[in-house]
Amino acid sequence: MRKHSLHVMTTGQQELARVAEIAGQCPTELIDVLHIREKQRGAGEITAWYAALKPLFAQSAVHINDRLDAALAVGAPGVQLAYNSLSVSQSRRILPPSVSIGCSVHSAEEAAAAAEQGADYVLYGHIFDSNSKPGLAPRGIQALADVVKACSVPVIAIGGIEPGNVDEVLSTGCAGVAVLSSVLLHAEPAAQIRRFREAIDRSHHNLRSGLN
Numbered sequence: 136m137r138k139h140s141l142h143v144m145t146t147g148q149q150e151l152a153r154v155a156e157i158a159g160q161c162p163t164e165l166i167d168v169l170h171i172r173e174k175q176r177g178a179g180e181i182t183a184w185y186a187a188l189k190p191l192f193a194q195s196a197v198h199i200n201d202r203l204d205a206a207l208a209v210g211a212p213g214v215q216l217a218y219n220s221l222s223v224s225q226s227r228r229i230l231p232p233s234v235s236i237g238c239s240v241h242s243a244e245e246a247a248a249a250a251e252q253g254a255d256y257v258l259y260g261h262i263f264d265s266n267s268k269p270g271l272a273p274r275g276i277q278a279l280a281d282v283v284k285a286c287s288v289p290v291i292a293i294g295g296i297e298p299g300n301v302d303e304v305l306s307t308g309c310a311g312v313a314v315l316s317s318v319l320l321h322a323e324p325a326a327q328i329r330r331f332r333e334a335i336d337r338s339h340h341n342l343r344s345g346l347n
């Protein structure tokens with residue numbers, strides 16, 4: 136059992152064939168959760184993404200962003216709720232209890248509310264400057280630490296995460312990191328996944344007490 140999780144997100148900028156090609160060359164067993172985050176695609180297309188990618192991520196959980204209908208149709212083990220998705224409590228009512236619910240949050244208040252409603256984990260960001268969030272000020276490490284303190288479920292940090300800042304991020308007691316551009320848009324995705332996993336597993340920081 137790994138102490139901290141590595142989540143990787145699809146970019147919304149690549150075709151399925153390209154993502155599958157990259158995944159086929161990568162040590163995907165080092166990734167705990169793959170998020171299919173393809174906001175511009177319909178539910179039918181997302182189910183096709185799941186069917187094509189799941190065999191390439193045989194040892195990872197594959198979660199679906201926003202589309203509970205697609206997640207239910209394919210039997211996905213998790214969903215990632217966005218700011219404009221159904222709420223956590225609405226989602227809980229619809230989904231089987233075994234389906235993990237992650238919720239995207241941007242403040243300690245939102246994190247505490249998501250946990251209260253039954254989220255299994257929250258994604259908080261963006262921590263550092265990120266080309267994936269152009270022109271938006273990052274929230275920083277201290278804000279992440281505050282969210283970790285305020286939230287009773289695991290917090291996964293997102294936004295501008297690189298192998299070189301993983302240890303600082305994990306020093307907040309968060310439960311892992313989520314990465315978009317620095318894996319699937321990187322020139323060396325396989326090497327980058329290894330760098331992330333090594334940086335995460337090398338860290339001596341523990342999850343916030345109560346979450347181990």
Ligand SMILES: Cc1ncc(COP(=O)(O)OP(=O)(O)O)c(N)n1
Nearest residue numbers: 172216217218219239240241260261
């Ligand atoms: C204040 C604030 N609100 C919403 C967002 C973005 O929401 P999210 O659900 O995380 O969607 P994506 O990041 O996946 O586009 C935000 N960053 N900040």
Ligand SMILES: Cc1nc(C(=O)O)sc1CCOP(=O)(O)O
Nearest residue numbers: 260261265267294295314315316
């Ligand atoms: C999808 C997403 N959500 C964020 C949030 O703060 O809610 S930041 C983000 C993008 C993260 O991309 P990268 O790893 O390329 O910085």
Ligand SMILES: [Mg+2]
Nearest residue numbers: 239258260293
């Ligand atoms: Mg987000």
